[in-house]
Amino acid sequence: MSPLKTSFPKGKMKIVILESISQSAVESFKKAGYTQIEQYPGALSGEELDEVLKDAKVVCVRSKTQLTEEVIQKAKKLVAIGCFCIGTNQVDLDAANKAGVCVFNAPFSNTRSVAELVIASAIMLIRRIPDKDKAAHAGEWDKDSTNAHEIRGKKLGVVGYGHIGSQVSILAEAMGLKVFYYDVENKLPLGNAEEVTDLKTLIEDCDLITLHVPGTNGTKNLFDKQVLSWFNKGQMLINMSRGNVVDIEALKTALEDGRIGGAAVDVFPEEPKNKAEKFSSPLQNISNVILTPHIGGSTEEAQWNIGLDVSAKLIKYIESGSSIGSHSIPELSLPKMEDTHRILHIHKNVSGVLSEINSKISKLDVNILGQYLSTNIDVGYVVLDIAKNDSLDTLKELRQIEHTIKVRILY
Ligand SMILES: NC(=O)C1=CN([C@@H]2O[C@H](COP(=O)(O)OP(=O)(O)OC[C@H]3O[C@@H](n4cnc5c(N)ncnc54)[C@H](O)[C@@H]3O)[C@@H](O)[C@H]2O)C=CC1
Ligand SMILES: O=C(O)C(=O)COP(=O)(O)O
Numbered sequence: 057m058s059p060l061k062t063s064f065p066k067g068k069m070k071i072v073i074l075e076s077i078s079q080s081a082v083e084s085f086k087k088a089g090y091t092q093i094e095q096y097p098g099a100l101s102g103e104e105l106d107e108v109l110k111d112a113k114v115v116c117v118r119s120k121t122q123l124t125e126e127v128i129q130k131a132k133k134l135v136a137i138g139c140f141c142i143g144t145n146q147v148d149l150d151a152a153n154k155a156g157v158c159v160f161n162a163p164f165s166n167t168r169s170v171a172e173l174v175i176a177s178a179i180m181l182i183r184r185i186p187d188k189d190k191a192a193h194a195g196e197w198d199k200d201s202t203n204a205h206e207i208r209g210k211k212l213g214v215v216g217y218g219h220i221g222s223q224v225s226i227l228a229e230a231m232g233l234k235v236f237y238y239d240v241e242n243k244l245p246l247g248n249a250e251e252v253t254d255l256k257t258l259i260e261d262c263d264l265i266t267l268h269v270p271g272t273n274g275t276k277n278l279f280d281k282q283v284l285s286w287f288n289k290g291q292m293l294i295n296m297s298r299g300n301v302v303d304i305e306a307l308k309t310a311l312e313d314g315r316i317g318g319a320a321v322d323v324f325p326e327e328p329k330n331k332a333e334k335f336s337s338p339l340q341n342i343s344n345v346i347l348t349p350h351i352g353g354s355t356e357e358a359q360w361n362i363g364l365d366v367s368a369k370l371i372k373y374i375e376s377g378s379s380i381g382s383h384s385i386p387e388l389s390l391p392k393m394e395d396t397h398r399i400l401h402i403h404k405n406v407s408g409v410l411s412e413i414n415s416k417i418s419k420l421d422v423n424i425l426g427q428y429l430s431t432n433i434d435v436g437y438v439v440l441d442i443a444k445n446d447s448l449d450t451l452k453e454l455r456q457i458e459h460t461i462k463v464r465i466l467y
Contacts, residue, residue, distance in 0.1 A: 063375075063464075063465060063466050063467050064113070064464070066088070066089040066090050066091070067089070067090075067091050067092060068092065069090055069092060069113045069114070069374070070092045070094065070111055070112045070113055070114075070133075071085055071090055071092065071093045071094070071112070071113065071114045071115075071116065072094050072096070072108055072109060072112045072114070072115045072116065073093060073094065073095045073096070073116045074096045074098070074099055074100060074115070074116065074117050074118070074120075074121050075096075075097075075098060075099050075117055075118040075119075075120055075121060075140075076097050076098070076118075077095075077116050077117075077118065077140045077359075077362075077363060078140070078359040078360050078362060078363030079363070080359075080360045080361075080363030080364045080367070081116060081138075081140065081362075081363035081364070081366065081367040082095065082363075084363070084364060084367035084368065084371065085367055085371070088371045088375075090371075094108065094112075096108070097330065097331075098120070098329050098330025098331065098332075099117070099118075099120035099121040099122075099329040099330065100121060100329075101121070101122060101329065105121070105127060106127065106130050106131075109127065109130070109131035109134065110130070110131065110132075110133075111133055112131060112133060112134060113133055113134065113135045113136070113374075114134070114135060114136050114137070114138065114370055114374070115131070115134065115137050115138070116137075116138040116140055116366070116367075116370075117137070117138070117139060117140065117146065117147075118139070118140050118141045119139075119141050119143050119146055119350065120146065120327065120329055121146060122146055123137060123146060123147040123148060123152070124148050124151070125148045125150075125151035128147075128148060128151045128152055128155050128157060129151065129155065131157075134155070134157050135157065135158070135373075135374065135462070135464070136157060136158045136159070136160065136370050136373055136374065137152060137157055137158070137159045137160070137384075138159075138160050138161075138366040138367070138369070138370045139159065139160065139161040139162070139366070139383075140161075140162060140359075140362045140363065140366050141161065141162060141166065141353060141362065142161060142162065142163060142164070142166060142167070142219075142220075142353070143161070143270060143271055143298065144159060144161050144383050145270065145271035145272065145298065147159055147383075149383050149384050150434075152383075152384040152385075153384040153385055153432065153434055153435050154434055154435065154461070155461065155462075156385060156402035156435065156461035156462035157384060157385070158373050158379050158382045158384055158385050159382060159383040159384040160366055160369040160370060160373070160381050160382065160383070161366065161381075161383060162361070162362040162365045162366050163219065163381075164219050165358055165361040165362040165365050166352070166353030166354075166355070166358035166359075166361075166362060167219045167220050167223050168223060168357075168358070169352065169353050169354070169355040169357065169358040170220050170223075170224075170268075170296050170352040170353055171220055171223040171224045171226075171227050172227070173296065173322070173348075173351070173352050174220075174224045174227075174266050174294055174296060174320075174352075175224070175227050175228060175231060177294050177320035177346055178207055178212070178228070178233075178264050178266070178292070178294065178320075179207055180320070180346060181264070181292045181294075181317075181318040181319070181320055181344060181346065182204070182205045182206075182207050182210065182263070182264070182292065182318075183204045183205070184203055184204050184318070184344055186318070186343075186344050186345060186346050187343055187344055203317075206232075207228075207231055207232065207233055207264075208231065208232035208233070209232060209233075209234070210233055210234070210263040210264060211233070211234050211235075211236060211261060211262040211263050211264070212224075212225075212228045212233045212234070212235050212236070212262060212263070212264050212265075212266065213236050213237070213238065213252070213258040213259060213261070213262030213264065213265040213266070214235060214236070214237040214238070214249075214266055214268060215237070215238050215239075215255070215258070215265060215266070215267045215268065215269060215278075216238075216239060216267060216268035216269035216270070216297065217237040217238075217239040217243040217245075217249075217251075217268075218239070218243075218268060218270075220268040220296075221237060221239070221266075221268035222237075222243070222246050222249075224266060224268065225237065225246055225247065225249045226246055226247060229247045229248060229249070233264075234248075235247070235248070235249040235250070236249065236250050236251070236252045236258055236261065236262060237249055237250075237251055237252065237258075238251070238252050238253070238254075238255050238258045239251070240274075255283065255286075256283075256286050259283070259286040259287060259291065260286055260288075262291060263291055263292065264291065264292045264293075264294065265287075265291060265292070265293050265294070266293075266294040266295075266296070267279070267293075267294065267295045267296070267297040267301055267302070268296070268297055269297050269298075269301060270297070270298070271297065271298030271300065271301065275297070275298070275301050276300050276301070277300065277301070277302075277303050278301050278302075279293075279295075279301060279302040279303065279306075279307070280303045280306060281303055281306040284302075284303065284306045284307060284310045284315075284316070285310075285315075287310055287315050287316045288315050289315075290314060290315070290316070290317030291316060291317060292316065292317050292318045292319065292320075293307070293316055293318075293319045293320075294319070294320045294321075295319070295320070295321050295322065295323060296320075296322040296323060296352040297323060298323050299323040299324040299325040299326070299327065300325045301323075302321075304324070304325055304337070304338055304339065305338055307319065307321075307339065308338045308339055308342065311339070311342050311343075311344075311345060312342065317344065318343075318344035318345060318346075319339070319344075319345050319346070320345075320346040320348070321337075321339055321345070321346070321347055321348070322348045322349075322350055322351060322352045323350050323352075324337055324350070327349075327350055328349075335349065369381050375466065376390060376392060376398075376466065377390055377398060377400045377439050377464075377466060378390055379430075379437065385402060385432070385435055385437050386430035386431055386432045386435060386436070386437045387430060388428050388430045388437055388439060390426075390428055390439055393425060393426050393441045395443070395444045396425050396426070396441040396442060396443060396444055397441070397442050397443075397444055397465065397466075397467060398439065398440070398441050398465070398466040398467055399439070399440045399442065399454065399463065399464070399465050399466070400437070400438070400439055400440075400462070400463065400464045400465075400466065401413055401437075401438040401439075401440065401454055401457075401460065401462075401463050402435060402436070402437050402438075402460075402461045402462040402463070403435070403436050403438070403457070403459045403460050403461055404434065404435065404436070404459040404461065405431045405432065405433065405434055405435050405436045406459050409436060409438075409457060409458075409459050409460075410429060410436070410438060412457045412458070413438060413440070413454060413457060414427075416453045416454060416457065417440070417442065420453065422442050422443065423442065423443040424440060424441070424442055425441045425442060425443055426439075426440070426441035427439070427440050427441070435461065
């Protein structure tokens with residue numbers, strides 16, 4: 057029998073970094089010994105993306121690169137995907153799971169940045185700063201206080217009271233706003249915030265509504281024509297969640313009718329892939345509208361921390377198999393055992409695979425010192441620690457097992 061193969065050399069592991077991810081990630085990979093790093097400033101798509109991912113083990117993206125089922129299936133060598141942001145809606149998580157590709161994100165490194173921009177936008181809108189700013193740039197001196205208000209004492213409605221929504225809630229209370237929130241889950245109200253179980257009531261009763269739901273099938277067009285019709289007294293809308301959460305044409309109409317008194321929009325159904333592409337939106341040139349180029353989480357602090365967080369998760373997964381924080385394959389955390397070889401086996405979650413793995417190992421007379429299994433509906437993830445110095449062509453043997461998706465020997 058041939059000697060046990062050990063891990064894939066780090067220097068040969070291609071890591072693709074798209075969308076100008078922070079150098080903190082690049083530095084972390086390099087420090088850990090990964091030298092084959094390919095960096096691209098914007099998002100890629102189509103054949104260009106397929107080509108770059110053909111031999112990549114890891115791909116790092118932000119919110120723009122669409123990692124569809126087709127893209128994932130073509131990237132045969134892919135072991136892990138890092139979403140260097142909060143949202144994971146740009147990745148087909150089901151396809152990644154079925155392909156045995158682990159997907160990580162940074163669940164809270166840019167939370168504060170978004171929350172601060174929401175508060176800033178709320179003040180700008182309620183003081184009608186976009187119009188005053190435009191006028192001043194055009195040489196007009198408009199000191200009129202009509203329709204300009206303090207945010208103190210106003211009612212803020214938060215839709216989606218998760219990490220960002222609740223952070224906004226805390227900052228808003230500090231500014232004297234009264235906070236109400238609507239969420240599909242039962243959430244702990246922070247400070248003096250109050251839950252409102254009916255979205256219509258929240259919209260009708262509040263002065264400002266801010267959206268912090270994830271981009272899912274359930275939130276697509278959540279703010280459609282009907283929901284936007286509940287704005288009828290010039291309430292303001294802030295959307296820093298995902299572009300397709302709001303029907304943008306219906307929002308344009310409501311803004312032009314004056315039913316919505318202003319909007320701050322950071323995310324759009326169609327966003328440019330990079331700096332060179334032109335941005336256009338039906339919301340351009342409407343009064344009291346702030347448009348920002350998806351920069352809610354774009355601060356140096358947030359990007360640096362995201363780079364550290366996600367690269368650390370990816371390195372840990374590659375080197376130890378720990379999938380804690382995974383949005384695709386099952387989560388497992390493993391203590392390292394001395395004098396062992398570690399094997400990862402990802403397979404379809406059908407009965408008999410684990411016993412088949414164990415039977416192969418036992419036939420080869422190898423002592424199993426540790427075994428961990430975690431499953432989700434489609435996929436099983438097994439980590440095996442076997443005694444060092446045993447000699448076998450384990451990888452080949454385990455790959456032959458029916459329903460195997462991926463096998464890796466770490467060390
Ligand atoms: N503009 C930007 O640059 C950024 C945008 N985001 C977006 O913000 C989203 C939210 O981020 P987090 O607060 O960290 O997520 P989170 O997962 O902590 O919170 C989302 C909340 O929305 C709730 N929710 C889900 N569906 C809902 C529905 N139909 N109605 C009401 N509530 C619903 C969930 O129960 C949860 O409490 C991200 O998924 C991302 O899309 C995040 C960071 C930066
Ligand atoms: O964190 C998120 O979900 C965001 O939307 C931020 O996306 P970005 O990294 O700026 O492309």
